[in-house]
Amino acid sequence: MVNLYRRMVNGRKEKFQWSASFLHLKQIRLYCVEIQQFRFYTNLSGKIFMKKSFLWFYVALFASAVFNLNAHAQQTRPSAYAITNAQIVTVSGPNVARGTIVVRDGLIEAVGESARVPADAVIIDGAGLTIYPGFFDANTSLGLSAPVAPRPAGQGGGQAQIGQPQSTQPQSNSNYPDGLQPEESAIERLKAGEAQFETNRNAGFTTVLTVSREGVFNGQSAVINLAGETVSEMIIRPAFAEHFSFVTLRSGQYPTSLMGTFSALRQMLLDAQRLQENRKAYDKNPRGMRRPDADKSLDALLPVLNRQMPIVFNANTQNEIVRALDMAKEFNLNAIISGGQEAAKVANRLKEQNVPVLLSLNFPKRTTTASPEADAESLELLRRRADAPKTAGQLATAGIKFAFQSGGMTSIGDFTTNANKAVENGLSKDAAIRAMTLSAAEILGVADRLGSIEKGKIANLTVSRGDIFSKDKTVTHVFVDGKLFEQKEKPKTPTPTATGGAAQPAATAAVGGNYSITIEIPGQSLAGTLGLTQQGETLTGNLQTQLGTTPIKDGKVTAEGFTFTTTVEFGGSTFDLFVSGRVTGNEISGTMTSPQGAIPFRGTKIP
Amino acid sequence: MKKATVFLLLISINLISLTFASARSKNEILIRNATVMTAAKGSLENTDILIQNGKIARIGKNLKAASNAQTIDATGKFVTPGIVDCHSHTMMDAVNEFSYSVTSMTRIRDVLNPTDIAIYRGLAGGVTAANLLHGSANAIGGQNSTVKFKYGKPVEDFVIADAPPGIKFALGENPKRTNFNPAPGQTPRYPRTRMGVMEVIRDAFVRARDYKKDWDDFRAKRTTVQPRRDLELEPLVEVIEGKRLVHAHGYRSDEHLNLMLLADEFGFKVATLQHALEAYKIAPEIAKRGTGASIFADSWSYKLEAYDSIPYNGYILWKNGVNVSINSDSNERMRRLNLDAAKMMKYGGVPEEESLKMITLNPAKQLGIDKRTGSLETGKDADIVIWTAHPFSVYARPEMTMIEGEVYFDRSRDLTRRAELQREREALEKLDVNRTPGSGGTPPARPSEHRQEDLDEADGGNR
Amino acid sequence: MKLRITNYELRIIKSVLNLCLSVFICGLISSAFAQSDGSQQNQTGKAGTFAITNARIVTVSGAVIENGTIIVSDGKIAAVGANVTVPGGAERIDAAGLSVYPGMIDAGTNMGLAEVGQGAPATIDVAETGDYNANAKAMLGVNPHSSHINVTRVNGITTVLSIPQGGIISGQAAVINLNGSTQNDMAVVPMFGLLVNFPRITLGGGGFNPFAQTAPIDFGEAVKRRDQRIEDLKKLFRDAENYAKAQDAYAKDKNLPAPAPDLKMAALAPYVRGERPIIFTAERERDIRNAAKFIADTKVKGIIFGGQEAWKVADDLKKNNIAVIYTNIYNLPVRDDDAYDYLFEAPAKMAQAGVKFCVSTGDSGAEVRDLPYHAGLAGAYGLSKDDALKSVTLYPAQILGIADRLGSIEQGKIANLVVSDGDILEPRTNVKYVFIGGRLIPLTSRHTELFESFKDRK
Structure with a gap:
């Protein structure tokens, strides 16, 4: 379902069925939900269902499409390419040692040893080149604008922002706080423009599953192509799955603990179930019954509950994966594991529940040097590093469906490097290719149009000189939706852009300085010093308490304040603290959230 | 070539651990010629215990076992039931849900971490079962999980399926203290006084009573619209119905008595008073209600509320007929609960077997798992500790700890394994992935500084 | 160990003791004062001449006397042996079936400095503000009427080292007997040693000015800073030596310009001159090694406090005559990979390696009574029973320099x-009599009093 507008304008490939039929009430309900949030929905056979009440939006979309088409019409672009004499890794069928692929109007028109080269095609001599289906990154945050800083619901953002620019994004009117809003959707935050994808595309990636990593509910993910000047051009599936993280809310609101996260999810699912049932009864006979709430957050959970939409649990450790599987079992959800570093340890459970894995290739790395003064690393850590590249092979052996994803790696070049490590550790090369092409397409529900090189499929192709897993390979050509992106030169060391773009540089608060703070652990105050060094939106520094001094990580400054994480050691264990706060004059205040809960702190600037 | 060697070495290590696991099969086991302290029917000298399919099949002299049975010569050694710790936060990835004063919807079961090394260290101290409780930051906290320490098994194996469910309450200073310092811009959470704590609990039970009525009406078809399922109130309804045990953290005698009076009013029984440092002041009132007390042997003075805590607490309660258990509330203290039980003989003079019961059968009763564990009796789970000496001797050391006939701690195996782990470490450290140079180093782990950090609420974490 | 007190310190002690006395009198007038921090009037026991007869006497320093007599007179052990004549007028205690031990000594507590850990900060006198407090003296903070004292001594612990904590130089620790109405009554060695928290690698920060660091530091940087802090400490020690030298010179020759007085430097002087020991907190191998080197370099008298991995540094410790006050029996091993008994068996390993050590609770006060079980647990994990007993009697007496007076049952020693x-060392054992300084101590405490009040409530 590429370039919807183009097909609509041409009107030649698909018939559109405008339907408000209530014959398939359940089906329609689902579509309505999606339409409500995502404007349109395409089922696998390519038919589009629309609800009349959303006609206005359709019209708007149409208008913008025409506008964009006109804009595009000014660029001239060849309508057909033929890559000849290349090795073709079709993935779905046997490899072609020396053959031709013809690309026309965004689709693969022909493929094979004897495919005919059309007269109007631009010919690329593929001698010495290998053509793969365009690679998938099965979970990223590519293309998404930065989130708004979390704030407590119902408080309008607090009082400390007087005189500071307000966020431009309107606050949600959900009944649920920021972070517990499953209706959040990736496409709402998707930024237009294909330039942002250059690094990833140059590395051979043509399609990704993108979703926010914020909140307990990350919201609904989208499958997008890494090309297209408009958002609508990029979208392949606007709402693939609901994504869920085992984290707590950072605003100090329930849930502040991992336990609470589970309870909150459970209660929301139960409430959604009830809403659905009440609505059914009400639709039958509204008289004498209080009308069911229109609750957009609960509504967003209905397709998940009804198994029409998968739920992706971000789960890396064995414990997390087991917890996700337990939850899926409890509510009969269609689950997918994302991350899955220790998935092989629970292969039997994954198999039993038929749960696929979006396996992260962001393998743990040793970043520290051995110093005679340093502690020996823990066995667990040593084992984890040694085991990470084995997981893929073990999953393959166990017959568990999986696809590769970048998992937040800082350099996208690690993707194929680490996929190759998986190959060195027991995964067949074919399976590795499949995990970044057809398997991903299958898990993401787009295998009928993507993931392999077949006639009629979308022309997403990655062409390389040299085996894609070899160190000295070069990605020479990338086709996305039939559009050719040629490599101007061998890509330099990719810049860290694997997981999504930077925020619009809004005015940021000034928070740098040293602060004497009091951490208000109930019943006993813990004194400390917070040293903050600000460089634009980046924050570095450290937190010093009697638990020691720890560097701050992922420090960010927004218009509202700052956030960072730090890891403290206490009683022999380490705890990740998420810290958010703001500075007003010489006063600093905020919250430190750990798995144990949220604790406020405040303090003053040290002159 | 080098890589291959390392790989082979790794495989062989894995094989060793596999054999290690399969050696723990559920065959017949005969423990021979021990002093068996049953915690139910006295101490039996030169006595054998026969274990079949994880259960205690027979206890007696000169027992015969099948020829392929594993025989453990325990001559000169002492055997006790596995220790049951009635207040623990071991293997929990979260302890408190701070946000609300009532967090009965949270479940410890959701956050169990079966890989916590503290479990193993507890086993090495003879602990086989524990009551994993939510923290004490909330007047009504989360739902407990009663587990056996089956270290190495999947998490679902830990949970004692037929243990009655429970819930944590907390009275007095802890739920108050949590509200002293609200986050910036937020109003302080109610309550901040003991008055308020009682009102929070009353309010919750009033709501639970209404909720129960809604459901009763619906089930009796007096109403048509199904009530909303409320995960906060459901467990409280179970409390009212006597299906869920209340484990109530508290220090002062007045707060515990007030809770029992409120329970009288709502028609339920408090299962255990946790910590109950001043329970000795209201021992008759506790005894009358059949409520249990789960106490520290002798912790005191770590906070103002603990200033009237006395080591004679256990004795006075026992003398009044209260079911007393001694808990650790600490991964450290858990390892020496046997010595805490011994202290009961010293302070007041609780008889030996009654003292032993305080860490075995009594907590098992408080948790409703005494049908399967807590004493050495035919038909019960073979949850057993073999000690080098009388378990109340400071020189005694657990040699072996088993749960349902499977060995989860064996000191001799532990000693052998140290060398194996060292070899594994050396092999792993040679791998490229563990050798990548970079800047920085592994920061030294901070030495543990004070054991009181582990106490229920002394760590500021409101455990 | 010889006690040397400078004139200046004597003045301070005198004036403070006077102050204490007047405070005490005030306290009598307004008894609420003494009780406001939870303390109680301790009963100081009965003086006189006592004869403990028919006793099994565990002298610790010598052989066990299976059936013997001990004469207690004038606060001292007047006689001990199998054939000792009981003087007329002596109060007889028939100890048939009982054993006599020297009073146990805990060389690592905050006894009397910390009453109620949480919710009553006014009862806590452990840590002075600031990093350098060589002049802070535990002796002047100990509350003789702390309810911890009675609770502790009735379990057989009669002497403790009470130490200040916090900062880098925390202050001076005092050896006290657990009996007395005033601090002076209790003092055995009022200014025994100086507590120094030996610099160690922290993830950043630390150092002399905690506000000076902002940037996150990497490990190499952390090592550098630790080294710098050690250098700074060395410099401080040199400064103190120079200060003392100048003061001495001025004392001899008043024509010299009078050096400006500095209480902190003055307090450091006897320690940096090696006249009294410095107690360095250090747990891990590398830190203990560094501390040992520091001790050797600065030629001070050193003791290691904590000492989790002291057995790994045996050579350095032995070479420099450094003893270890081990406080980690009731602690969990730090690293997941540590053996479960890592901290239980450390005393046995120290004994094996020939390191001088004693076992201590490291407790703030309330749980010091568990001292025998700390030693006993070390006994369960490899330490001989004999060494286990010595680790809480004679060994701490030796480390605290009071073995000539305490730590064993010998004629002429203080009758503890x-x-x-x-x-x-066994938890089931009951203490029947306790003598401190020759006084027969009543076996009562806050706990027995509450027990009596409530045991028969119906």
């Missing part, structure tokens, strides 16, 4: 004695 019905 415990009469029990069994092995003193």
